[in-house]
Amino acid sequence: MIHSIFLAKAKYRAVRQSCPPLNSANADFDLSGARNWQHSARSDGQAVETVELRSGASLILSEFEAGEARVFRFTEPEDMFGFGFHLQDGARFCFDGFDFATRALDVWVCAAPRGAPSQFVLPAKGFRTVSIRFDPEVAEEYFDEGLALPAQARDILKCARTRTGAARVARMEPAAAARLQSMFTTSYGGAARRLYLQSCALDLLADQIGSLVRQESDSGALQPHHRERVVAARDYLDRHFRDPPTIPELAKIVGTNEFTLKRAFKAAFGVTLFGYVLKRRMEHAELLLLQGTTVAGAAEEVGYDCPRSFSAAFRRQLGKTPSAVRRAAR
Secondary structure (H helix, E strand, O other), rough: OOHHOOOOOOOOOHHHHEEEEEEEEOOOOHHHEEEEEEOOOOEEEEEEEEEEOOOOOEEEEEEEEEOOOEEEEEEOOOEEEEEEEEEEEOEEEEEEEEEEEOOOEEEEEEOOOOOEEEEEOOOOOOOOEEEEEEHHHHHHHHHHOOOOOHHHHHHHHOOOOOOOOEEEEEEEEHHHHHHHHHHHOOOHHHHHHHHHHHHHHHHHHHHHHHHHHOOOOHOOOOOHHHHHHHHHHHHHHHOOOOOOOOOOHHHHOOOOOOHHHHHHHHOOOOHHHHHHHHHHHHHHHHHHHOOOOOOOHHHHHHHOOOOOHHHHHHHHHHOOOHHHHHHHHH
């Protein structure tokens, strides 16, 4: 995950030039005490969560509170290509005699073949990062059909099955950092949380990675076949907003890929897929409240476990509180 997001060989000069080396002269920790890394773990002061985006693609959120520096080791179980988005502080990595460090708000791209080992150190100040990992074959499909890659990332993807590679490709933009922060603090649960995290992950890739290359297809009016598919997607969400499909599932249903669906949907309707589902849920909740349903009942009906979170979302979306709507209906 984080570790594997940054595996690299010395041949990638950009990494050597942009990252301070981690060697005996400036290392301040002992790699011999490394613990095995797990993609899903929760204990005092640390949480690692993995969310499947689709077959062959996953999102990993890692959060470590301030304390002692933590040392981990990991061996890649499968070939991997991915991106790492550092929100809080940086980390240090060691692979095959090549050591490097990352910084807060860095965006990294990496690749590693099956069996590649790594060791990495997370800082005592605390650490938050989001990693998006792909099977290389899935990545080739994603970035061929839906989103262009900058040249440096394309070169790393090409070697993903045979050797490791990594490079820092960007500094995170303020909007991306805010979106990343919201992934750790969101109050959504269940299907709404899954859809929200998927939407944020795709937004991160589209906004941060897509901004590094020129995409002529993003300009101008929607092509007719794209419009047909987003209209079909909207109609499907209208029928299934209580239990919406994942973004990959919806893309498959209407016959396109995730990136194209997200961009075309926003261009056509001026709202994201997640925003549209939220809007439909709140409209349905308002109808329930007008029919006499309690606030707690309406919250549960549209997928909220916490009435307080529901009330806040309802007010942001409709500009009024659920209790005010219910009082007006009496």
